[in-house]
Amino acid sequence: MRKFKSLLVAFVLVIFATSTLLAGCAKKTEEPAKQEETKKIKVGLVFDVGGRGDKSFNDAAYAGLERAQKEFGDKIEVKYLEPLAGGENREQLLRLLARDKYDLVFGVGFMFTDAIAKVAKDFPETKFALIDGYVPDLKEDSNITCLLFKEHEGSFLVGAAAALKSKTGKIGFVGGMKIPLIEKFEAGYIAGAKYINPNIQVLSDYIGTTGDAFKDPVKGKELTLKQIKNGADVIYHASGASGVGVIEAAASQKKFVIGVDSDQSLTAPEAQRPYILTSMLKRVDTAVFETIKSMVENNFKGGYKEFGLKENGVGYAENEFNKDLIADIKPRLEEIKTKIINGEIKVPTSKKEIK
Incomplete structure (x- = not known):
């Protein structure tokens, strides 16, 4: 009987030790998984008519998006969309990105003004950046920022x-x-x-x-x-x-x-x-990059931001050619x-x- 009791105690101790060891291992394997789950900021951009490859306005916006992707690649994920030839589906594309829970959505060009004003009301948690357009009565706590140029x-x-x-x-x-x-x-x-x-x-x-x-x-x-x-x-x-x-x-x-x-x-x-x-x-590229940067740094502000000569927002080109x-x-x-x-x-x- 005494021998049986000793064996029983030994068996319980083994089970306890094994459980503790497994629990410890499980804890160790969970920690890296949590680190990998860091949420990326989702940035969406909708081009205007002419789309990417216009060698002008839209391409300048894409350059800013590309720069942000290179600099903040581990913190953001990006997506861009092009409207139909006449641009009649601008609002639809903005809504698509907002429904997909994009944190920041750009409309490239003043033609997005009415669409962004409308969609921003329906998606108050999404931030919108309007390039070249003006939505009246915005404040710092608005979810729209108008990026304007001199x-x-x-x-x-x-x-x-x-x-x-x-x-x-x-x-x-x-x-x-x-x-x-x-x-x-x-x-x-x-x-x-x-x-x-x-x-x-x-x-x-x-x-x-x-x-x-x-x-x-x-x-x-x-x-x-x-x-x-x-x-x-x-x-x-x-x-x-x-x-x-x-x-x-x-x-x-x-x-x-x-x-x-x-x-x-x-x-x-x-x-x-x-x-x-x-x-x-x-420098539409600068405006796009700086706006994404403000999101990464948790410093996004609604309202109006203007880029002139003083801010290096406009200028003239000089290159090898x-x-x-x-x-x-x-x-x-x-x-x-x-x-x-x-x-x-x-x-x-x-x-x-x-x-």
Whole structure:
């Protein structure tokens, strides 16, 4: 009997020790699993008409998304969507991302304004970033931030560059959709040119009155050739993917052309590069990256954020292809840039203000 009791006690001790050992192992294997479950911030972006590959506005937004993915790859996951050709499903795509519980959703372009205002009300937990659009009465605790740019400041600089390089005293502007936003580009360009030469003539044309005007390179080419025929020897475009036709036409006639939004000489065919004087940089990439960064750092704020020359949100391009082209005018452009930043030059936002 005593022997049986001893065996029973020994058996219980073995069972207890084994249970404790297994529990300890289980605890150790659970801890790494918890570390792996760190929730990533989901970032969605919806392009506007023209989509990725427009070599302009949409591509600039994608560059910001790409930069964020490289820098915060372990903290975020990203997805981008393209609308139908006419852009009529913008709201549907925004809702799709919000329903899929994306934490931050971008709408690339002012055409998203109404859609984002509507969808943001239905998904208060989702943050929305509207590029180039304005939703009134936003506050810091709003779930919408409007990313705005001082396009007129950058356009003033390239307008000055055009006037400094023009030999005919005539320069051109080709806009996409005729709306106040694109007229800001035109106003800054005219003002900058006239700052250099009050007597310069600026020929202006718009491709259309709908969103399709930003994806019509054939019309862009046609208007550029018309302006060149009428004496313009430097052409600036603010027309999205339509600008492909503008650049092609100017280069074919061996006239200078000024790109927009991104540094367009970097993506242009080699034969066109000698004629791309510069590009008016609109740092949509910076705005996208900084907004994602604010989410990663848990510092997102609703309301309005504006990017001008002072914030390095706009400017003019200089690279290996155009460095020599602008070498003689760069000191003057830098002088003008400083005066704008310091407030010595007030850049108009519309043609009415130019006077």
